[in-house]
Amino acid sequence: MTLYHYLAVSAALFCIGIFGALTRRNVIGILMGIELMFNAANINLAAFNRFLHPNAVVGQSVSLFIITVAAAEVVVGLALVLAIYRNIQTIYAEDYNLLKG
Amino acid sequence: MEQFAFYVFAGVTLLAALGVVLLRNVLHAALMLGLCLLGVAGIFAQLGADFLFASQILIYVGGIAVLILFVVLLAGRASELITRQTNKLWPPAAFVCGVTFVFLLRYYRSFNGTSASSAPKPTTFALGKLLLGDLALPFELISLILLAALAGAIVFSRTEHDEEERKA
Numbered sequence: 001m002t003l004y005h006y007l008a009v010s011a012a013l014f015c016i017g018i019f020g021a022l023t024r025r026n027v028i029g030i031l032m033g034i035e036l037m038f039n040a041a042n043i044n045l046a047a048f049n050r051f052l053h054p055n056a057v058v059g060q061s062v063s064l065f066i067i068t069v070a071a072a073e074v075v076v077g078l079a080l081v082l083a084i085y086r087n088i089q090t091i092y093a094e095d096y097n098l099l100k101g
Numbered sequence: 102m103e104q105f106a107f108y109v110f111a112g113v114t115l116l117a118a119l120g121v122v123l124l125r126n127v128l129h130a131a132l133m134l135g136l137c138l139l140g141v142a143g144i145f146a147q148l149g150a151d152f153l154f155a156s157q158i159l160i161y162v163g164g165i166a167v168l169i170l171f172v173v174l175l176a177g178r179a180s181e182l183i184t185r186q187t188n189k190l191w192p193p194a195a196f197v198c199g200v201t202f203v204f205l206l207r208y209y210r211s212f213n214g215t216s217a218s219s220a221p222k223p224t225t226f227a228l229g230k231l232l233l234g235d236l237a238l239p240f241e242l243i244s245l246i247l248l249a250a251l252a253g254a255i256v257f258s259r260t261e262h263d264e265e266e267r268k269a
Contacts, residue, residue: 001103001104001107001147001216001217002212002213002214002215002216003212003215003216004209004210004212004213004215005107005111006144006148007205007209007212008206008209009111009114009115009144011201011202011205011206011209012115012118012202013114013115013118013141014201014205015198015199015201015202015205016115016118016119016121016122016198017118017122018194018197018198018201019122019191019194019195019198020121020122022190022191022194022197022198023122023187023188023190023191023194023195024122024186024187024188025185025186025187025188026127026186028127028131028169028172028173028176029121029122029127029130029186031169032121032130032131032134032169033121033122035134035138035161035165035169036118036121036122036134036137039137039138039141039161042141042145042153042157043141043144043145043148046144046145046148046150046153047148049148049150050148050149050150050217050221051212051215051216051217052215054217054218054219054221057224057227057228057231058231060150060152060153060224060228061228061231061232061236063150063153064152064153064156064228064232065239065243067153067156067157067160067161068160068243068246068247069243069246070161070165071160071164071165071247071250072246072247072249072250073250074165074168074169075168075250075251075253075254076250076253076254076257078168078169078172078254079253079254079257079258080257081172081176082172082175082176082257082258083257083258085175085176086260091176091177094188
């Protein structure tokens, strides 16, 4: 297995994630697409770490930071989604138009 | 054997990711997300990143996927199963994603011959030394971010009903 194989998987995962984040109407679906993109970035970092700098672990530590920030992001995001759902009873992104003048 | 495992994990990851994006039922999509994250954990294991493998399963599969499942169950309605789940602009979005994918692959082609020079070593000890040595400042900052996220989640999920009870 060469580095190219891992990068190809990560690129495919990233593009699937973009597609989900762009096309889902459901806010939770958008969040899931963003999670896929985070994971693609993590695969990239771990793969570059393994193949180009096998004796260092800096890439993996950056991945750890990304995982932590993703966890924080998803916690706040889902709390926001629930708060909005309690107020306007919808989870579709196009219905979130309270700020429309 | 290594190739077989790689293709299995990559196939599981990508098929599950397609399921996350395309399935109409959000509950099924959230379950697929858990499967996809497990596949990514397998890819980490293939890359010799044992600590990342463990934290991927603990945090992503055990934490984030379960949290998303909870919210899907709390904030869903039965009518979602019949209404359209993608917006009208999906063809241009698919085009953008396809073009991005093709160009990423072209860019990555220079790494085609790069293979691993040595067998993977356990990384936990080195990661611990790095996180408490050179990366001590980001490590502390990330704990601050987690604390802020904790406080933010509590603030946002509190209802007015709770506040009235507190005043009474």
